Amino acid sequence: xxxxxxxxxxxxxxxxxxxxxxxxxxxxxxxxxxxxxxxxxxxxxxxxxxxxxxxxxxxxxxxxxxxxxxxxxxxxxxxxxxxxxxxxxxxxxxxxxxxxxxxxxxxxxxxxxxxxxxxxxxxxxxxxxxxxxxxxxxxxxxxxxxxxxxxxxxxxxxxxxxxxxxxxxxxxxxxxxxxxxxxxxxxxxxxxxxxxxxxxxxxxxxxxxxxxxxxxxxxxxxxxxxxxxxxxxxxxxxxxxxx
Numbered sequence: 001x002x003x004x005x006x007x008x009x010x011x012x013x014x015x016x017x018x019x020x021x022x023x024x025x026x027x028x029x030x031x032x033x034x035x036x037x038x039x040x041x042x043x044x045x046x047x048x049x050x051x052x053x054x055x056x057x058x059x060x061x062x063x064x065x066x067x068x069x070x071x072x073x074x075x076x077x078x079x080x081x082x083x084x085x086x087x088x089x090x091x092x093x094x095x096x097x098x099x100x101x102x103x104x105x106x107x108x109x110x111x112x113x114x115x116x117x118x119x120x121x122x123x124x125x126x127x128x129x130x131x132x133x134x135x136x137x138x139x140x141x142x143x144x145x146x147x148x149x150x151x152x153x154x155x156x157x158x159x160x161x162x163x164x165x166x167x168x169x170x171x172x173x174x175x176x177x178x179x180x181x182x183x184x185x186x187x188x189x190x191x192x193x194x195x196x197x198x199x200x201x202x203x204x205x206x207x208x209x210x211x212x213x214x215x216x217x218x219x220x221x222x223x224x225x226x227x228x229x230x231x232x233x234x235x236x237x238x239x240x241x242x243x
Contacts, residue, residue, distance in 0.1 A: 006220035008173035010054035011047065012195070014187050015040065016179030017203030019071075030074035035205035037082050044095060044129055046209040050216070054128045054169045058187045062102065062136035076110060079133070083113040087120060094126030100165045101135035102143075128169055137189030140165050144190075166191055174219045178204045196222050 015036060022032030040057060047055045060075060090097060099114040106114075114133075144163035148155050161167065171191045175184070180201040184192065198215045200207070 007051045007216060008196075008219055009052070010056065010170055010172045010174075011052050011216075012056040012058075012172035012175045012188055012192070013043070014058045014175070014177040014179075014185060015204040015207075016177060016181055016185075018205060020179065021203040021205045028074075029071050030078065032205060033075055033078055037078065037086070039205050039207055041086065041089075042208060043212060044090070044127065045093065046212055048093060048095070048127045050213075052127065054130065054172075056100075056130035056132065056166065056169070056172060056188070058132045058135070058185075060101075060133045060135070061186060062134055062139055063186065065105075065134075076107070080110060080113055083117050087117045090129070091121050091124065094124045095121060096124040096126075096128050097121045098128065098130045098168065099133055100130050100140075101133045102139060103134065105134060130166060130169065132187070135165070136186045137184075138186060140188075141190055160190070164190055171195065173224075174198060174215065176200070176215050178202050178207050194224070196224065 018032035018036040019029040020032070021035060022029050025031075043057075044055060059079075064075075065072060087097070097117045099118065103111050103114065141160070141164075143165070144160050145155055147163045148159055153159055166188070171193070172188060172195045175188065175192050175195040176198045177183075177185075178200050180199070180203075182199050184197075188195070196219050198218055200211065200215065202211055
């Protein structure tokens with residue numbers, strides 16, 4: 001399928017539905033998360049192919065620690081395995097990896113794996129992949145405010161924006177949530193203020209290139225006004241779309 005006409009610079013995704021995908025197939029929930037890694041690999045590749053420059057995914061929220069212990073431990077082990085398996089391929093494809101979130105509660109093994117993946121891919125420029133792990137939007141705002149307070153800086157909208165965990169990339173143009181739920185679930189609360197939202201019933205393991213193209217095509221139909229009127233956006237010299 002050819003790429004839609006208007007491509008968002010930054011796409012963010014709440015990858016929901018791994019557990020339900022597995023449960024419907026009478027498999028352990030961790031099997032769904034493993035299938036979800038495959039879906040993420042394909043999504044990263046397709047984003048690079050169609051010209052998306054930043055992809056941010058919600059892999060593990062700060063609330064996910066409340067899940068059954070066996071699922072949490074399985075996710076941690078899956079992360080370690082996925083890092084060892086996927087990073088060399090991502091490196092070869094020009095993907096730069098950033099892990100976003102609170103690392104203080106993670107094991108030394110996991111922390112070392114995250115740091116290694118970031119170091120190995122630091123010079124890549126084709127696509128930035130932000131993996132939000134042990135992340136929450138409220139945590140992000142709080143940590144930014146705490147950093148500013150510790151430095152004695154005034155807390156303003158501009159200074160907070162610069163202290164956020166995703167300050168290295170522009171705000172997302174399009175936020176996608178799979179799995180049929182229609183909420184943000186503490187994801188990019190600050191950065192998503194003007195993002196276009198797209199919800200799909202597809203469970204994350206089922207979210208393929210065609211599904212991503214459908215989301216981008218839907219985005220391409222929208223008029224982004226950022227507080228302005230439609231006439232201001234579509235008037236002479238402005239064009240139909242606002243990037």
